[in-house]
Amino acid sequence: MKIIIAGAGAVGTHLAKLLSSEKQDIILLDEDEERLESLNSNFDLMTIVGSPTSIKGLEEAGVKSADLFIAVTPDESRNMTACMLASNLGAFKTVARIDNYEYLLPKNKAFFKELGVDSLIYPEMLAAKEIVSSMKMSWVRQWWEFCGGALILLGVRIRENAELVNTTLIELGANEIPFHIVAIKRKQETIIPRGKDTIQLDDIVYFTTTKKYIPYIRKITGKEEYPDVRNVMIMGGSRIAARTAQYAPEYMNIKILDTNIERCNRLSEALDNKILILNGDGRDVDLLLEEGIHNTEAFIALTGNSETNILACLSAKRLGVAKTIAEVENVDYISMAESLDIGAVINKKFIAASHIYQMMLEADVSNVKCLTFANADVAEFIVKPDAKVTKKLVKNLGFPKGFTVGGLIREGEGILVNGDTQIQAGDHVVVFCLNTMIKKIEKFFN
Known part of the structure; x- marks a missing residue:
């Protein structure tokens, strides 16, 4: 597949690195020659210096x-x-990054398609939705719904009081369990587990289940004491912060702190008057105490500086906040954030890349998500008639190592999968695999 990426900024560069590792024909186009030089020598891709709005530049890129x-x-x-x-x-399909929510309204989709823009992506909005999902479950690191919540993905850190500590998957499976463990993140390693693998202290374990059994998973992971999120403090008045405030449920009380008075004024005009905007520094402990940090269940750091966000979340944790979320755009800092145990991490590059990535797949895919902490992807495939996965039971399909089926949705109902499951045409199948494997397994669903 020949893919041209216009813009060698954070999202474009990350996407180019991701796709080049899959041996795609990648061309990165940007006007900044210095920005392109390091990529050209370190990755399997072609770089072209030129303007993406120049006809000549686009023609040179092919x-x-x-x-x-x-x-x-x-x-x-x-x-x-x-x-x-x-x-x-002549490009077959186009995708544009935007920052105007109005463009995404369904009534505008046909209009933009006629103009030649097939898909629109708004990373800040996607990040805000992910933050709100995370806040709804204070005890969960990552949360993802498939088919309107028929099947749920939960990523949970395992502590000393969890019933699962030092238990193998074989032991868990001895009884009928209402969940499937699809991935384990252990320090720097991501494991797609098999029966002999053991759940250990401080693992981040990824479960698939149905809504009915979420309280059960909360119990066995020892998270029943975690308070539900009612009071939220956001540091940084960015676009993600504004969207998070707008998407948050009405029962949540939200305060946004920003050091820039002009930005505070713009937020006050743009947001509901129930959202309190404060001109101040979210790293100021005295200010946090004055604004009731001890009664706050979630602290979200969304400044443009990854280090600041990590340190602010550490400080909030020490002040007793149960749920902290940091925007960490520097990919190199994500493992550090995990080792410091700051809570959930949001990265716009990963989120944007996941949504663009699904457009490349030949199989019918309605969702692709990169697990921020884990070197793994989750995808939701819609099974086509006569697809390879419909020919045999799951245990006889010969799936590659590093891949597992998390569950499926049939006629709106979430179903957990085992070796004796027969997948049918029209099923929505949720799969987990190590990064760069999705292209290898999509052939099973075509």
Whole structure:
């Protein structure tokens, strides 16, 4: 597949690295020659210095034969223009990064498609939705719903009081259990577990289950004492913060702290008056105490500085906040954030890349998600008639190592999968695999 990525910023660079590891034909287009130099020498991709809104630049990049054109520069209008030009010059499919929510409204989809923009992605909105999902479950590191909640993914840190500590998957499976363990993150290693694998202290364990059994998983992981989130403090008045405040349930009381008075004023005008905007530094312990940090169940750090966000969450943890979430855009800091046990991590690059990645897959995929802490992906495949997975029982399909089926949704009902399960056409099958394996296993679902 020939893919042109316009914009060698954070999202474009991460996406180019991810796709180049899969031996895709990647061309990265940017006007900054210095930014491209290091990528050209370290990764299997081609870089071209040029403007994504220049017809000549697009032609030099070979846009006429591009299967996918992705515009992810920081400028929304340039991305839209680049996609329109690329489409008219022959690109098969285009994707534009935007920061205007109105463009995403269903009534505008056909309009943009006519212009030559097939898909729109708003990373800040996706990040905000992920934060809100995480806040709804204070005891969960990651939370993801499939088919409107018919099947649930939960990522949970295992502590001393968990019933599962030092238990093998074979021992768990001796009784009928209403969940499936699909991945384990242990220090720097990600494990797609088998029967002999043991759950250990401080593992992050990823479960699939149905809504009915969430309280049971909460019990066996020792998380019943975690308070539900009612009071939320957000440090940093970014677009993600504003969207998080808008998407949060009405029962949550939200305070946003920002050091910039002009930004505070803009937030006050844009947001509901029930959301309190404070001009102050979220690292100021006296201010946090004054604003009731001891009665706060969730602290979210969303400044533009990863180190600041990590340190602020550490401070909030020490002040007794049960749930902390940090925006960490520097990928190198994510493992550090995990080792410091700061809580959940949000990374716009991973979120954007996951959504763009699913557009590349030939199988019918409705969801792809990168697990931030784990070197693994989760995808929701819609099974086609006569697909390979419909021919045999799961245990006889010969799935590769590093891959597992987490469950399926049939006629709106979530079903856990075992070796004797027969997958049918039309099923939504949730799969887990180590990074870069999705392309290898999609052939089972075509």
